Amino acid sequence: MAQDINWFPGHMRKALNETKENLKLVDLVFETCDARIPFSSRNPELDAIIGDKPRIVLLNKADLADPVKTERWIAYFKEQGVYSVALEANRKKGIDKLISLSNTICADMLNKAREKGREGKTIKVMVVGVPNTGKSTLINALCGKKAAVTGNKPGVTRQPKWIRTSAGLDLMDMPGVLWPKIATKRSQLVLTATGAVKAEVTDSTEVAYGAINLLCSLYPDLMSERYKVEIFEGQDEYDRFLEMAKKRGCIMSGGRIDEERFSNLMLDDLRSGRIGRITLEAADKPVED
Ligand SMILES: Nc1nc2c(ncn2[C@@H]2O[C@H](COP(=O)(O)OP(=O)(O)OP(=O)(O)O)[C@@H](O)[C@H]2O)c(=O)[nH]1
Numbered sequence: 556m557a558q559d560i561n562w563f564p565g566h567m568r569k570a571l572n573e574t575k576e577n578l579k580l581v582d583l584v585f586e587t588c589d590a591r592i593p594f595s596s597r598n599p600e601l602d603a604i605i606g607d608k609p610r611i612v613l614l615n616k617a618d619l620a621d622p623v624k625t626e627r628w629i630a631y632f633k634e635q636g637v638y639s640v641a642l643e644a645n646r647k648k649g650i651d652k653l654i655s656l657s658n659t660i661c662a663d664m665l666n667k668a669r670e671k672g673r674e675g676k677t678i679k680v681m682v683v684g685v686p687n688t689g690k691s692t693l694i695n696a697l698c699g700k701k702a703a704v705t706g707n708k709p710g711v712t713r714q715p716k717w718i719r720t721s722a723g724l725d726l727m728d729m730p731g732v733l734w735p736k737i738a739t740k741r742s743q744l745v746l747t748a749t750g751a752v753k754a755e756v757t758d759s760t761e762v763a764y765g766a767i768n769l770l771c772s773l774y775p776d777l778m779s780e781r782y783k784v785e786i787f788e789g790q791d792e793y794d795r796f797l798e799m800a801k802k803r804g805c806i807m808s809g810g811r812i813d814e815e816r817f818s819n820l821m822l823d824d825l826r827s828g829r830i831g832r833i834t835l836e837a838a839d840k841p842v843e844d
């Protein structure tokens with residue numbers, strides 16, 4: 556991965572500080588991650604800030620992830636004593652489960668408020684996570700209207716914002732945050748490939764090349780089907796990349812392969828689920844390089 560990517564621009568430091576300050580105002584934290592990369596899309600700095608505050612890890616974009624692996628991740632979080640829910644925020648799937656789990660976790664607090672005569676007490680929730688994991692989409696799903704701005708790129712939400720829902724939750728939408736030193740090249744690759752890092756600061760050919768090699772080892776059948784090439788052990792990776800680009804018609808005048816155009820097409824395929832349902836990190840060995 557290119558050395559000069561700034562994973563932690565100034566506005567993210569500001570958002571992280573605001574997370575720390577606002578945490579005292581909330582009862583519960585929803586931490587969104589990308590179900591395709593539940594290990595790499597959890598921010599260790601956010602994790603430290605959240606500390607012991609009750610939280611639910613949301614495996615969002617579950618529609619794009621491998622369902623069997625998502626089940627294993629849910630079991631893994633359970634073993635760790637962490638609440639988690641698989642979500643498809645854009646289709647409102649998993650929302651009812653999330654509301655009922657939030658009520659269960661906050662039952663004591665709600666009962667105490669009721670005893671004191673505060674009937675309408677809401678659960679105050681802060682929604683945090685790395686960029687582009689669907690925080691604002693989730694908030695819109697919970698309140699049934701477009702109260703938060705969403706977008707198919709990271710860095711859409713810039714300011715914390717309170718949004719009231721009819722489900723008994725008050726939600727604070729937070730800007731997505733990364734952290735300064737993303738430990739492994741593999742984490743850097745999967746975060747950029749899935750779209751948590753601004754496309755403008757990455758080299759699309761480098762990201763697509765890495766993503767293709769990873770996907771060919773994890774999901775050879777899906778890749779072979781999508782890009783109409785044979786995938787076999789000992790294959791030259793660069794030759795395979797060029798062949799895929801050629802099959803996709805990414806050829807310039809004079810016959811040269813248009814690597815950049817193919818890379819952008821491939822990343823678009825990956826980000827929008829056209830390759831198939833894929834999960835790039837397994838719960839039984841979450842740390843790999
Ligand atoms: N396939 C799929 N896409 C989703 C899902 N949830 C959100 N998205 C899409 O993901 C993109 C990012 O959604 P946002 O809600 O803006 O993400 P965010 O976490 O608020 O992003 P920042 O504000 O940049 O941190 C949008 O294009 C959404 O439509 C989901 O469950 N499945």
Ligand SMILES: [Mg+2]
Pocket residue numbers: 690691692704705711712728729730731
């Ligand atoms: Mg947002």
